[in-house]
Amino acid sequence: MKKTLSASALFLATCLPMSALAQSTYWLQVEAQPSLREGQERARAYAGAFDDVNGFALSSGWYAISLGPYSREDAERLRRELRFENLIPRDAYIVDGSRFRQQFWPVGASSRTAAPVPLEPQSGEGSTIVLNLPEAGEGAETAETAIEAPAFVPDETPAQARRSEARLSRAEKRELQTALQWEGHYKAAIDGSFGAGTRRAMEAYQIAEGLPPTGVLTTAQREKLLSDYRREVAELGLTRVLDDTALIEIDLPLGMVELDRYEAPFAHYNAKDPDSPVRALLISEPGTPDTLAGLYDVMQTLDIVPLSGERKLGRNSFTIEGEGSEIRSYTYVRHEDGVLKGFTLVWPTGDDNRFERVREAMRASFTPFGNRAMPQSLGARREDQAVDLLAGLEIRKPTRSRSGFYINVAGTVLTTAEAVRGCDQVTLDESTLAQVALEDEELGIAVLTPQDELAPIAYADFSTLPPQLRSEVAVAGYSYEGLLGAPTLTYGTLDDLRGLQGEETRQRLALAALPGDIGGPVFDSGGAVVGLLLPQPEAGGRKLPADVSFAVPAEAIAKALAARGLRLHDAEGVDGRMHPEDLSGLAADMTVLVSCWN
Template sequence: MTKRIAVALYTTVAISLTGLPAAAQTSATTATGVQAENLYWIQIEAQPTLSEAEARARFYAARLDGVNGFRIGGNWYGIILGPYTEAAANIQLRSLKNARLIPRDSFITFSNKLRQQFWPVGANTLNTRPLEASDTPDPATEQTPAPAEGDQLASVAQPDATAPVLAAPEPTRDETRREALDSERLLDRDARKALQVALQWEGYYTSAIDGAFGAGTRRSMAAWQTDRGYDPTGVLTTRQRDELLTAFQTVIASLGLRPYEDAQAGISVAIPAATVEFSRYEAPFVHFDSKDDSGVRVVLISQTGDQDTLYGLYDILQSLEIVPVDGPRKRKKNAFTIEGTDGKITSYTQAELVDGTVKGFTLIWPVGDEKRRNKVLQDMKASFTSLGSQALADNAGLDAATQSLDLLSGLEIRRPAMSRSGFYVDAKGTVLTTAEAVAGCTRITLNEDYVAEVTAVDDARGLALLTPQDPLAPLAHAAFLAVDPRLKSDVAVAGYSYEGRLNAPSLTYGNLSELTGLNGEAELNRLTLAALPGDAGGPVLDAGGAVMGMLLPNQAPKGRSLPKDVSFALDAASVTTFLAEHGITPDATDAGATLDPVDLSARAADMTVLVSCWK
């Protein structure tokens, strides 16, 4: 199909100012004060990336005049025809739909919906005079351009003598089923397979790509024809084959799938070059970042190693932001795959032990573009090859890399939304923590390794009870003080003060300043102790290691601020009552001999847990 089709439409409705008759051109020259809000446009497509939109704009510009491209909000790019007056827009929309030159879901839009123009480059069509129905040449006085040799143009209905209402053209005659079969027989095997691939891409064909047009292929062709308003003959005409293949090839062009060979990493693979571009080496990864805001990323994996290296990589990758938690994981003796999605991205990783190296890739793709993602993933899987024993050096790119606790070789490590402290209250690994630590979490972990479930929450007391999915055998669990603590006695809070930055709990020392809260709350103990947010939920210990209560989040009364060394704990009686209400009989102890600080620290570390909230 070429621009000659638009020539036929020229006699029914003007498409660009360059096609106006002389009188209309004069009118356009003298017109002043054209306001953007008076313009009408026809939106025919919207694409999620600039590269896709430019490709589609080129596609339509080869067939129609008046093609523009505008950003239309929400990171979408529209293919737009116009501008028109209201009457001309309605006529043009109807005419182009009837001629099957634009999608059936095309619609009229307005200037206030259009933002920055990206096509044609440098154009500012928003300030162009709109075309009117009266701008159309009169077929009785204007000579229709002669069609190119071999073209069949539709005859044009004459306009009503009393009004400038334009008749839509009749569609160009297409092949009969017999003619379509005759033209189909001229296709070689590769051309037939290409049609099956395109039908598969559109979701109509699910069988083998073999070039044989059996019953399955015929059914898929008929379904494709039905959905596009064609007679479901089960045999595509030459025009329909062109339409199917052009649509498929346009999408493939927007991906820019290209072979990529990296001698340094020892990897050969196809990459979507229109959506990603090489960024850097940071061993053991080769980074390809998003191109033109596509949201797509590719990471190649290359390092020398053995099965231990492979298994270690399997564990490490699952701690990264690019590998969402939800999704299947498969680890075999010499290979693994990890899939995940989090509502924003879909990620696929594969790696294998080959040639004395671990090699693989990760493809990260925005959610909502699954067809294109699946095509890219299929090609990457099929093309991925190790080029031998060559792999990235262990220090490749690291001299120039930014070192951070939050990054692993340039990839962001997944971090919880919040981390607080907790402690074991029985030999089964049940954990007591603050209710704040579990509020609004989609997943809760203990020491970042064990998934736990919330079995009870008491918002009034500020307590939450956690049960690990897999039974644990803690080295120590709490023994609660059965007698009243001594006022002004020394105390210590065991907690993850820095929310997991340190791999073990720390002790913060202070003293018991008051056996009630500031307003006389009998269940609270006031401590003179400079706690941090991560300490909340940790056990408050006396000098002998007995648990006097649980540290609460430091919440000052509204409109007030408290000194930094003021903290509050829920007393042991309130905590043990809560535990008993939920079927746990806590251990009790009287005040004992003072422990050596080293022994107290060891006991606290054995019972204290990092509680992490993931969202």
């Protein structure tokens, strides 16, 4: 009958002389399994990497997986080579096959003793190869089988790949390990020795490329790996830089950045492409551990350091990782001998694999030298000085900033729903991240809880009585959205206990507020909170006078929050007028800058 032969079996049949096949009586036994199922699973796994896998039942009842057959000399040579390359177990050994019984692998094989039969070429253009085998015996397949060769044929069989790999020099093997490391698959030493770690890295690379994971790269796979690695390295232009102004030696991607200027404490290496966000900073300034902690805080205010990402401040060093929707950055600084030195790398989000390798190269090569920093007078008299610039770097600015105020000892903050709507992150005083615990869209209020524990100096006492009409009120708020660094008081009067349409959940104030004041507490003359300032409402195309403002009454706030299990502190027996200085101090202690970041 006729059966087809697989491409790997065909390779063995055509590469070994007929006399060698007939005379070879030794096998390299790599494993034995206690059951047929386990034996078939392991044979299938080995067949993914080797062409000459065979499986036999043993007289002991176990099932052996072997490579062969070979001459004794070839079997010994192959055993040494494969053990050295960690491709087979260390206890694999040579057998003569005398204990082999029924063959179970390859599936459908008739017998290990079947004599080799010459190939009959199939005429025509079809890709099916047909091999004449002896007539099937009992238990063998009886139907004719034909398997079409796949359209894609690997450049090498696993056996050919191993032979081509063996011809590599140690330097070529080291470059392959470096390329595998560049791709993120290899973590061990670059030593030119292909051990278990290198094999696992090769498997990982093949899986990432959608290839069979044999643990041995073919010539074409090696060429692609090296070509991609060399192209990326050339594009990045990683070059050792000796910056004798910052007094730092480091690898920088000079294919993408170039030195622009020095502006203490930074050496600015900006992108060659004006549309690229890639940039690098070298950081160099004198200081102490306290200076290090201050720089740690300052760096997090910069636009090139997104809010999200891991931060670590130690005694003598810090790292800051920024993760944003458009850019990512990494900063490392350490203090040594009275000097702070470090670097920052910025790259576009989505190009993480490549630039994380650059970051690792920069960290590994970073070497401060000398016992001094760059002159701190460099760049001190820039013509474009501005409050939103720090040494030529833009300070990160929120989408908007509003006001809020503490309502309990736990640091819970009350503000407006408008202040936190559509924000990726919300901060309190630009330093503490906060979560939106609840929103009441009808009243227009929101409650924030800080991620870190806070202990406010003061929190709101809410008035239990309706305020007196036409009485004097004051709003505490960050009128200029944090520019002044402290809240201000804006005075006015309570014009109406209802809104323009008669709404009982609104108070109308004669008070000229600014956008930054929105969300701030409305105080009566005794320092009790009688409301929360709201943004001006939509007026159907009408523009309201600048001195018309609106607030949510304290009574409506208390009722809404109590329904959600949050009780407010009542101002008990507060009477009389608080001195303006005392009211200003109270406002400063309990009012918070609420910032929305995107």
